[in-house]
Amino acid sequence: GESVGLHLPTLSVQEGDNSIINCAYSNSASDYFIWYKQESGKGPQFIIDIRSNMDKRQGQRVTVLLNKTVKHLSLQIAATQPGDSAVYFCAENKDSNYQLIWGAGTKLIIKP
């Protein structure tokens, strides 16, 4: 995908503040979106998903917002903790295709 060769953008957040990580997706026909968290040296871990018939979904300390008008996806993490330090990837899927289209990733750094 196009994101493979890009260096990761970085977001620095104070511990205890809320974090907002943004993602612009590419295909208006995509109907399913996922956020993953990847800690250093580990495989990506599923955080939360959302279908295109929704505009908001909440999990434990995380909320995903979907704006189909501008093809924008965001992940909000409440009361950011040191353990939230990781790279966060968004991914989208279209129709019955079993491949995911991956975003470039955002590195989240927590300041003490």
Add this chain to the structure above:
Amino acid sequence: SQTIHQWPATLVQPVGSPLSLECTVEGTSNPNLYWYRQAAGRGLQLLFYSVGIGQISSEVPQNLSASRPQDRQFILSSKKLLLSDSGFYLCAWGGGVKTQYFGPGTRLLVL
């Protein structure tokens, strides 16, 4: 519950040597299986995916090949490694929904 295993965790190989990385999934049947590569500080590049035994789709031309000899086993191979094959190799599985679940990865360094 489903689990996915990859081994080895790390591997250092000389240029020109062969490669075999293995991935196995437990707790599910007929999963879709995927191999990704990730360069340091970069995103995920899909290399191969498989929807069934013996069915392999390749996403990028390269020095690697994949095989699926059993329903829950996915193997990534190379006959002769290149320096550019270094990276973090991730195996993932997907079921009826579109979410993919990843293994712990294999870090490959080709010298």
